[in-house]
Amino acid sequence: MMSAALELSGLRKSFGKTEIIRGVDLSIGQGERHAIIGPNGAGKSTLFNLITGRFPQTAGKIRLNGNDLAGKAPFEINRMGLSRSFQITNIFPKMTVFENVRCSLLWAQGYKYSFWHQVSRSQKLTDGAMEILEQINLTARAQLPAGVLSYAEQRALEIGITIAGGANVIMLDEPTAGMSHSETDYIVDLIQKVTEQKTLIMVEHDMGVVFGLADRISVLVYGEIIATGAPEDVRGDPRVQEAYLGAAMEDH
Amino acid sequence: MSSTATNTGVAAGPSTVRILMPWIIAALVVLVLPVFMGGRSQLTIMSQMSITVVFALAYNMLLGQGGMLSFGHAVYMGLGSFLCLHVMNWSGFGSIPLPLLPLLGGCFGLFFAVIIGSFATRSAGTVFAMISLGIGELFAALVLIVTVFFGGEEGISGYRDEGMPFFGIEFITNIEVYYLIGIWMFIATALMYLFSRTPVGRMANAVRDNPERAEFLGYSSQRVRFVSFAVSGFFCGVAGGLSAILFEIATESDLNVNASGAILLIAFLGGIGFFWGPIIGAIVFTLLQTVLGLETHLWELYLGVVFVGMVMFFPAGLSGIIMAHAPAAKMGKLGTLVVPYLTCVLPAIIGGLGIASLVEMIFHMRSAATGEHDMVLFWTEFSTHSVMPWAVAAAVAAAGVGLAVRNAPAFKSAWDNASTLTEGA
Numbered sequence: 001m002m003s004a005a006l007e008l009s010g011l012r013k014s015f016g017k018t019e020i021i022r023g024v025d026l027s028i029g030q031g032e033r034h035a036i037i038g039p040n041g042a043g044k045s046t047l048f049n050l051i052t053g054r055f056p057q058t059a060g061k062i063r064l065n066g067n068d069l070a071g072k073a074p075f076e077i078n079r080m081g082l083s084r085s086f087q088i089t090n091i092f093p094k095m096t097v098f099e100n101v102r103c104s105l106l107w108a109q110g111y112k113y114s115f116w117h118q119v120s121r122s123q124k125l126t127d128g129a130m131e132i133l134e135q136i137n138l139t140a141r142a143q144l145p146a147g148v149l150s151y152a153e154q155r156a157l158e159i160g161i162t163i164a165g166g167a168n169v170i171m172l173d174e175p176t177a178g179m180s181h182s183e184t185d186y187i188v189d190l191i192q193k194v195t196e197q198k199t200l201i202m203v204e205h206d207m208g209v210v211f212g213l214a215d216r217i218s219v220l221v222y223g224e225i226i227a228t229g230a231p232e233d234v235r236g237d238p239r240v241q242e243a244y245l246g247a248a249m250e251d252h
Numbered sequence: 253m254s255s256t257a258t259n260t261g262v263a264a265g266p267s268t269v270r271i272l273m274p275w276i277i278a279a280l281v282v283l284v285l286p287v288f289m290g291g292r293s294q295l296t297i298m299s300q301m302s303i304t305v306v307f308a309l310a311y312n313m314l315l316g317q318g319g320m321l322s323f324g325h326a327v328y329m330g331l332g333s334f335l336c337l338h339v340m341n342w343s344g345f346g347s348i349p350l351p352l353l354p355l356l357g358g359c360f361g362l363f364f365a366v367i368i369g370s371f372a373t374r375s376a377g378t379v380f381a382m383i384s385l386g387i388g389e390l391f392a393a394l395v396l397i398v399t400v401f402f403g404g405e406e407g408i409s410g411y412r413d414e415g416m417p418f419f420g421i422e423f424i425t426n427i428e429v430y431y432l433i434g435i436w437m438f439i440a441t442a443l444m445y446l447f448s449r450t451p452v453g454r455m456a457n458a459v460r461d462n463p464e465r466a467e468f469l470g471y472s473s474q475r476v477r478f479v480s481f482a483v484s485g486f487f488c489g490v491a492g493g494l495s496a497i498l499f500e501i502a503t504e505s506d507l508n509v510n511a512s513g514a515i516l517l518i519a520f521l522g523g524i525g526f527f528w529g530p531i532i533g534a535i536v537f538t539l540l541q542t543v544l545g546l547e548t549h550l551w552e553l554y555l556g557v558v559f560v561g562m563v564m565f566f567p568a569g570l571s572g573i574i575m576a577h578a579p580a581a582k583m584g585k586l587g588t589l590v591v592p593y594l595t596c597v598l599p600a601i602i603g604g605l606g607i608a609s610l611v612e613m614i615f616h617m618r619s620a621a622t623g624e625h626d627m628v629l630f631w632t633e634f635s636t637h638s639v640m641p642w643a644v645a646a647a648v649a650a651a652g653v654g655l656a657v658r659n660a661p662a663f664k665s666a667w668d669n670a671s672t673l674t675e676g677a
Contacts, residue, residue, distance in 0.1 A: 052468065074467040084468055092461035103458045107470030111451035113479050118449050165469060 003066035005030045005169050005199035006051065006082075011060035013043075013050055013223075020046045022223035023060070028216075030168075033200040035210045038220035039243075044203040045087060047220065048173050051201075052084045053077045064169065079107065083167035087174045087203075089154045093147030097138055097157060100146050102129040104164035128164070135194055136160040137186075152183040156190060163194045170195050172202040176209055188212060211235075219243070274528075275442065282434040286427055295426040296498070301538040302437035303494045304518065308530035309444050310487035311515045316524030317448060318480040319460030320373070321381045323512055324388025328485045330507020331364050331391070332357035332492025334402060337502050340410030350415035350423050354436050354493030361489020362482055369481035374474055376463065385509070392508040407503030410496070423497070433494050440490050445527060447483060456480045517559055523569025532570045550615060554608065580670040588670050596656050596663035603652020605630075609645040 006028045013021040020043045028034045036044050049055045051062055053074040062069040064082055072080075092100050102119065105128045111117060119125055133139045136156045141149060146157055155175060163170060175191060176184045188209055191200070204210050210217060211231045218228040219240050227237045234240055285298060307329050314320040336357045339345055348356075372383045395402040402408065413424050423429055447453045455476045458466045463473035496502060505511060514537070522533020537555075544551040566573055580586050609629055616627045617636050625635045634641045 054464075073472065074464075075470050075472045078468050078470040086465075090462060090465045092458050092465065094461050095457055099454065099457070103454055103466075104469045106451045106455065113452045113455075113471075113475060115447055115450045115452045115479065115483065117451055118446065119451055119454055120449060161465070161469070 003063070004028060005032065005065060006201065007061075007063040007066075008051070009061045009063075011047075011050065011062065012058045013046055013055065014058045019058075020223050021050065021057075024220075024223070024225055026218060026225060026228065028199060028201060031197060031199055033195070033213055033215045034202075035214035035217045036201065036203050036220055037205070037207075037210055037217060042220045043223045044220055045173060048084065048171060048203060052082065052171065078165065078167065081167045082169040082171065083162045083165055084171040085158045085162045085173055085175060087177060089151070089158055091146045091154060091158055091161065094145060096143050097146050097149065098129055098133065098142040100157060101132045101160055101164055102126075104161040105129060105132075108165040132160045132164045136190060152179055152186065155179070155187060159187070159190060159194065163198075167198075169199045169201065172200070172204075174203055174205060176204065176206050184209065278441075279438060282438060286430060290427070292426050295430045297538065297542045299426075299430050299433045299494075299498050300542070301535055302433045303491050303498065304534035304538050305531050306437055306440045306487060306494065307491040307515055308518045308522065308534040309441060309527075310484045310491065312519050312524055312527075312530045313444060313447070313456075313480055313484040313487070315516070315519055316527075316529070317453070317460065318376075318456040318477060318484075320376055320477060320481070321384075321516075323381055323385040323509065323516070324391070325384070325484075325488060325515055326507045326509075326511035327368075327388055327391045328361040328365055328488035329492040329495065330502065330511065332361040332489030333496045333502040333506055334408055334492075335360040336493040336496035337408040337410045337500075338401075340412065340414065340496065340500075341408070345414055347416055349418040350412055350497065351418050351432055351436075353415070353497060354490045357493020357496065358486045358490040361492060362486040365482045365485020365488070369478050369485065373477035373481050376459075376473075376477060384512075388507075388509045388512050392504065395504040395507065402504070405504065407501055407506075409501040412497050412500055429498060433498060436490065436494055440487055441531070444487060448527060452476060452479050517555075520569055521559060521562060523571035523573075525568050526571045526575065529569050529571035532574075536570065548612060549619075550611065553611070576671075579672075583670075583673065585670040588666060592659070592663040592666040596659040599652045599655035599659070601652070603649050603654075603656055606645050606647075606649030606652055610642070610649060613641065613645065 004027045006026075008024050008026045011021055011024040012019065024047065036047065038044055046055070050057050051069070053069065053072050053076070056071070064077065064080055067080060069077055069080075092103065095103070102125055105125055106119075109122075109125060109128070111119075130139065130142075133142055136159060138149075138153060138157060138160070141153065146154065149157060159172065159175065162172070172191065176187050179187065184206060191202075191213060200213075202213070204213075214231060216229060217231055217234045218225050219234060219237075220226075221243045226243060227234050227240045229237070282302075286295060289295070289298065310329075311322070311325050314322050314325070336353050339348065339353065339356060368387055372380060372387070396404060412429070413422050415423070421428055423432060448456075455466060455471050456479075458469070459471070459473045459476045466473050466476065492502075492506075495506065518533040518537045519530045520533070521537060522531065523529030540551060540555055544554065548554075562569060568575070577586065577589075580589060612629055613627070613636050620627070620636075625637045626633055627636055629641075
């Protein structure tokens with residue numbers, strides 16, 4: 001049997017005496033699009049940071065494609081096939097857009113810490129980077145410093161960087177935060193396009209985005225998952241409505 | 253879409269001739285310069301310049317490309333220099349061709365950089381800067397303690413001509429040494445440039461910009477910093493070997509904190525944002541140090557003023573100032589800047605010289621022997637105890653600065669005009 005793309009069991013995290021994640025069990029299948037929602041301060045970003053190795057967990061297990069991630073550094077987890085974006089745009093602002101994408105291809109194409117290859121001589125690297133740029137619609141911006149792009153373009157670039165390495169588990173932390181309606185539509189299309197055949201896990205506040213993209217939804221409240229299921233089931237769950245969705249749902 | 257893609261492909265790898273042109277010109281300049289400036293001291297100054305270029309570029313591998321501010325980088329050059337001098341004093345030196353000595357220096361630099369880098373590069377930022385400062389102090393102290401190796405205050409000296417002759421060249425004359433150092437400078441510069449374009453060289457930029465993001469791309473930012481640090485140490489060691497060849501002596505002043513500070517200053521002066529920035533910095537600094545240093549005791553004061561002004565008003569350094577003209581040059585509007593330069597920048601320079609004259613006269617009055625009233629300034633001899641020189645200097649200073657200030661708004665608008673695309677242009 002194929003193991004789950006990501007499996008969390010009894011996951012806990014405390015900062016000092018405050019327990020932020022209080023026993024999370026969650027299994028996300030291969031190719032699933034999973035959204036994690038919940039009110040502010042529920043621990044969504046902390047959960048992301050635990051999974052991606054930014055913080056060590058206090059207790060519990062995280063398995064990526066069946067492999068335990070305990071004690072692994074972010075770069076090791078990335079090499080195992082998990083890639084993430086950040087809530088606050090996290091790109092290389094002084095490098096060109098093209099360079100941003102090319103750097104994110106280096107490890108995947110096996111260059112490691114090489115100091116004997118010339119990056120500009122590799123047609124495969126250049127083609128790979130141009131292909132990603134085309135997917136995220138930034139081809140025309142390729143030679144600009146990434147820092148001068150508009151906010152939505154920077155978010156698109158971040159998604160490009162996240163998917164470029166070919167990881168099969170993609171985690172996006174609030175990809176549409178702070179965007180206008182048209183920008184949100186653009187990013188949602190983009191996410192749909194670039195995560196085909198991949199496992200997608202995202203934190204998102206915009207319910208339109210969540211219900212449009214996700215196969216399953218988990219609701220995180222005070223460090224615990226109170227419901228997991230298909231969007232209709234979660235929408236109908238009285239506990240979820242009580243805890244969180246109520247007001248937001250009436251809008252839809 | 254496809255046409256854009258091709259264009260960008262071309263921009264990512266311009267034609268071979270365009271890439272090689274600056275290198276060919278640089279090689280010709282290095283080759284031909286001695287024809288015009290063949291004097292002993294001129295050759296020595298140019299050789300010193302070449303060594304500083306190598307050191308400054310190696311330093312900028314850390315600062316500009318890797319985002320690591322090192323306050324103790326003279327250690328690697330200095331150790332390379334000391335060890336090369338020990339090799340020169342070693343009985344087997346006669347079997348080593350002198351042109352290979354810098355390579356040994358590089359290996360020494362690499363050796364120490366690997367050891368120190370293994371713990372110093374764990375983090376960037378303040379922690380890295382503090383560790384490098386500590387290492388710098390440590391070795392400066394060691395020089396005076398471990399006299400067997402460092403020779404105490406006298407340092408270690410040797411003779412370069414005791415090496416094995418290289419195709420009959422014994423490197424006794426200055427011109428031979430000049431070409432040896434020039435060729436090494438050229439090779440080292442080319443290698444450092446190529447390094448910046450390798451995967452780990454590119455990732456050094458990425459780690460500089462955003463270490464955390466780099467980690468999520470599969471790279472250990474510590475490891476990337478370590479590789480840059482080690483390679484930088486190698487080229488510092490090469491510079492140390494070249495210095496051993498040129499000066500035939502190494503002393504405490506080659507690896508103390510002053511020397512480390514100087515290289516930081518050189519890199520900033522030239523600008524750390526472009527690969528070639530530190531080259532400009534090294535050339536200008538060496539000129540100030542040697543030529544201006546002969547003219548006045550106060551050269552370090554002027555250098556300090558220039559440095560502070562640079563960091564405050566032009567943080568991108570001399571290379572940044574040069575590149576700021578690129579948009580105007582591209583649009584063919586460089587000509588419109590000539591008059592503003594003549595009416596604003598030139599008076600500013602003249603005013604600066606006036607102020608410097610006042611400073612020199614004050615310094616002369618305070619430090620010259622009693623009764624010694626005559627001094628020479630700008631090829632003119634005069635007495636500091638008469639009113640006239642003071643009045644002239646003050647007038648020049650006031651007029652220069654006044655003109656510059658008055659014309660500054662015009663300069664600024666001309667500059668803005670030249671650097672922005674105007675309708676119908």
